[in-house]
Each structure stands twice: as structure tokens, then as C-alpha cells.
Amino acid sequence: MGGDKAAHDEMVLAGAxxxxxxxxxxxxxQASMSRLQPSLEEESRHPSAGQPADGHPDAGRRCARCxxxxxAELLDGREPVPAGSLFGWxxxxxGGAGRVALIRAENERTGTRIAVVGRRPDRHxxxxxxxxxxxxxxxxxxxxxxxxxxxFFVLTNTRGWQPSGRPRANAEIAANLETAAKAAGxxxxxxxxxxxxxCGATTRWRPTSTSGRRGPWRAVPRCAVQPxxxxxxxxxxxxxxxxxxxxxxxxGGQHRVRAGRDVRLPQLQPAxxxxxxxxxxxxxxxxxxxxxxxxxxxxxxxxxxxxxGVRGGQPVIVxxxxxxxxxxxxxxxxxxxxxxxxxCTAAGLRWSGAGWTRDSAAAEP
Amino acid sequence: MLLARPxxxxxRKAVEVPIVKIDDAxxxxxxxxxxxxxxxATVPTTLGPTADLIHAHAGELGRDVQVVRTSARGRSxx
Numbered sequence: 045m046g047g048d049k050a051a052h053d054e055m056v057l058a059g060a061x062x063x064x065x066x067x068x069x070x071x072x073x074q075a076s077m078s079r080l081q082p083s084l085e086e087e088s089r090h091p092s093a094g095q096p097a098d099g100h101p102d103a104g105r106r107c108a109r110c111x112x113x114x115x116a117e118l119l120d121g122r123e124p125v126p127a128g129s130l131f132g133w134x135x136x137x138x139g140g141a142g143r144v145a146l147i148r149a150e151n152e153r154t155g156t157r158i159a160v161v162g163r164r165p166d167r168h169x170x171x172x173x174x175x176x177x178x179x180x181x182x183x184x185x186x187x188x189x190x191x192x193x194x195x196f197f198v199l200t201n202t203r204g205w206q207p208s209g210r211p212r213a214n215a216e217i218a219a220n221l222e223t224a225a226k227a228a229g230x231x232x233x234x235x236x237x238x239x240x241x242x243c244g245a246t247t248r249w250r251p252t253s254t255s256g257r258r259g260p261w262r263a264v265p266r267c268a269v270q271p272x273x274x275x276x277x278x279x280x281x282x283x284x285x286x287x288x289x290x291x292x293x294x295x296g297g298q299h300r301v302r303a304g305r306d307v308r309l310p311q312l313q314p315a316x317x318x319x320x321x322x323x324x325x326x327x328x329x330x331x332x333x334x335x336x337x338x339x340x341x342x343x344x345x346x347x348x349x350x351x352x353g354v355r356g357g358q359p360v361i362v363x364x365x366x367x368x369x370x371x372x373x374x375x376x377x378x379x380x381x382x383x384x385x386x387x388c389t390a391a392g393l394r395w396s397g398a399g400w401t402r403d404s405a406a407a408e409p
Numbered sequence: 410m411l412l413a414r415p416x417x418x419x420x421r422k423a424v425e426v427p428i429v430k431i432d433d434a435x436x437x438x439x440x441x442x443x444x445x446x447x448x449x450a451t452v453p454t455t456l457g458p459t460a461d462l463i464h465a466h467a468g469e470l471g472r473d474v475q476v477v478r479t480s481a482r483g484r485s486x487x
Contacts, residue, residue, distance in 0.1 A: 052451065055481045056449065059449050060449055064447070066445070066477070067447035068442075068443035068444065068446065069439050069442060069447065070448075070449055071435060071447065071448045071459065073449060073450040073455045073459040074455055077449070077451075091442065091443070093435045093438045093439045093442075
């Protein structure tokens with residue numbers, strides 16, 4: 045609605061009035077509508093359900109059971125959607141566009157995400173603030189997942205909030221959760237509103253070592269995607285600051301050297317590739333395959349094309365050398381599902397099983 | 410409860426991270442209190458997942474519900 049709040053509200057109310065004529069309850073599917081819920085009920089004498097009016101008390105009750113400190117952090121789901129919000133920085137080329145499209149689709153559906161929590165102050169990336177909370181910096185699911193037990197992960201929707209209102213909305217969410225948690229008997233629960241980092245943020249926290257995610261941590265500049273501006277892809281210096289070159293050893297002893305946009309990956313011969321991935325149970329002529337180079341350069345669309353091209357029952361072997369490859373593959377599977385293709389996936393538990401689960405959760409539309 | 414989200418459900422089992430979807434309570438409330446439910450959104454892509462979520466919660470509750478999806482710009486499909 046281009047920021048025209050009055051027109052938006054009138055449009056919603058008109059739709060609700062019409063809908064209320066032949067239903068028993070009206071569900072307001074977006075948080076931006078929540079402020080209209082009381083007036084709608086009063087006007088139409090119809091019950092309604094919405095978020096966050098229903099969601100916050102429920103989440104608060106669960107917080108109470110969690111007995112942890114909760115820090116609410118918002119991810120703006122409106123334009124521009126930072127490419128790093130779910131999947132890391134989008135690579136150049138068509139794959140990048142595909143990722144951003146998926147991120148937008150995800151945000152379109154669930155909007156904002158609130159993080160998150162913890163009872164491990166020793167692992168707080170910013171100890172100087174002394175908040176005693178494990179603030180999961182950013183909302184890449186891997187962060188939340190890595191935090192382990194004690195983390196509380198709430199998905200919410202705040203697309204309707206204006207940038208200027210987000211700090212207040214953030215505090216409001218925390219207060220709502222806290223109130224609900226206390227009402228549920230969670231006396232030990234303490235909630236606080238965290239900084240809004242996902243859009244317009246200027247720093248984020250990274251470990252000083254790339255060998256693990258444990259501290260010490262340092263603040264690094266991140267691409268400043270300001271609300272109201274078109275999404276800006278980080279240049280190569282920013283990408284290197286966020287994702288420094290590193291070597292990783294994946295299955296089969298392959299390695300990748302990441303330097304800017306260049307990805308060099310020694311490829312196995314098809315027969316070796318298929319044999320390795322299937323423990324010799326499948327032959328190259330009966331399998332479709334997708335190399336990591338293809339997934340890295342073509343993005344989810346390239347992998348999706350492979351998935352859509354196979355016959356029923358034909359195995360598809362997708363090589364994922366790094367975590368980013370897994371993200372691409374998970375996104376591709378979702379794209380395939382969106383086009384009606386059903387598939388069964390398998391990932392090695394030793395190395396990629398956890399990553400597959402995590403990235404599938406992130407890519408779920 | 411993460412209905413209609415098998416991947417997230419699997420993730421929760423794998424990592425023991427409590428995950429709450431903020432519209433779960435909304436969907437539960439609607440499914441438990443009405444049999445003909447209207448879903449209203451200004452973004453059409455929100456309608457499908459929300460309707461699916463309501464159906465999933467209704468199934469969990471053993472209720473048979475009918476969901477009417479309506480875009481604030483006009484009725485899409487029942």
C-alpha cells in the first residue's frame with residue numbers, strides 16, 4: 045500500500061466485513077492487521093483470531109516452561125530483505141537471485157523472526173554488555189541450532205511495522221512474552237528486547253577464528269541495507285569480511301578454495317562420484333547427478349532443473365562440499381516441491397545430516 | 410507444536426531447540442472455535458500456508474473445518 049496506513053486499514057476492514065458475512069471467525073493472517081482486531085470485532089460482532097494477539101501469550105507460556113532469558117530480536121520481513129537473513133550472502137549470478145527470491149518468499153509467509161535465548165552467558169558473543177543472555181546474532185538457523193538446549197526460537201511476523209516503530213515493537217513483544225510467561229508461573233523468566241540488527245544493521249558478530257564458532261568474538265562491518273533502499277549486494281570486500289576465505293574438507297577429500305566469486309573444485313569422474321555417494325549401489329548411467337560446481341554457480345534453479353528432469357524413482361546424487369551447497373540443495377528441493385515434484389532425500393549423518401536438517405528447516409516455504 | 414512443518418519438526422527433534430511458530434496459537438484458536446473459518450490477508454501468498462496450518466490444527470483436534478481464503482483485494486477461492 046506504499047505506506048498508506050489509512051488505505052491499508054480501510055481495505056482490510058472492507059474485506060473483513062465482507063468475509064464476516066459467511067464465516068464464523070475471521071483469521072487475520074498478517075501481523076499488520078492486528079491493530080484492527082478490536083475494532084473489527086466491535087463492528088462486526090464477530091470473533092477473530094490474529095497474531096500477535098494470540099501468538100505472544102502462547103509463546104510466553106512456552107517461555108515460562110523454558111525457564112530461560114529471552115532476548116527478542118527482529119528481522120524485518122519487508123523490502124529490502126537482506127540476502128544474509130537466512131542463507132548467507134547470495135552469490136553472484138542467477139543462483140543469487142534464486143536465493144533472494146526464496147528468502148523473500150519465506151519472509152512473505154512468516155515475516156519476521158524473533159530470536160532467542162539462552163542460559164549460557166559464558167558463550168554470549170558480547171560479554172561486555174553483561175546481559176547474561178546468549179544473543180543469537182542474526183537469525184540464520186544454524187546459529188539458533190548451534191546454541192543447543194536452552195535456546196528458545198520464536199517465529200513471528202512483524203511486516204506491518206514501520207522502521208521507526210520497530211524498537212517499540214521489539215520492546216512490546218518482549219513485554220508481551222514476559223507478561224504471559226509470568227502469568228504462566230515462569231518467575232525466573234526474564235525477557236529483554238535486543239537490538240534490531242537484520243535491517244539497517246552496521247555490525248554483526250563473528251568468531252575471530254574460522255575454525256569454530258566459539259569466541260572470542262569480534263564485531264565486523266556488514267553490508268548496511270537500510271530500510272527503504274533497494275537491496276544492495278555487498279561488494280567483494282564486504283563479502284570477504286563476512287565470509288573470509290577458508291579451506292574445508294568435505295566427503296571424499298575434496299576441497300574448495302573460496303576467493304571472491306571464484307570457486308575451484310577438483311571434480312571426481314562420474315563413475316567415482318556416483319560410486320562414492322551411493323557406496324557402489326548405483327551406476328552412473330542410472331543416476332542423475334549434480335555437482336557442487338553446478339549448484340554453486342547455477343544456484344537452486346540449476347539443481348531444481350536436475351530434479352525436475354529425472355524420471356520417477358531415478359536417484360539424483362547431489363554433491364555438497366560446503367554448507368552453502370547444502371543450502372542451495374535444500375532450496376532446490378523446495379523449488380521442486382513447489383512444482384509438484386515429490387522426493388525423498390538422504391544425507392550422510394556423519395557430516396551433512398545435521399546440516400541438511402538445519403538447512404531444510406530454513407528453506408521450508 | 411509444529412504442524413504442517415515436517416522439516417522443522419525434524420529439526421526440533423534433532424537439536425532439542427524449542428521452536429514456536431507465532432501463528433500456531435492463532436490457527437489453534439480458530440480451529441477450536443469455529444467450523445467455517447475465514448482467512449484474510451493482503452498478501453495472497455499468505456493465504457495458502459495459513460489455511461494449511463488451520464487445517465493441520467483442526468486435524469490435530471479432530472475437527473472438520475472449512476476455510477475460506479480471502480485476499481483483502483478480493484475473494485480468491487474457497
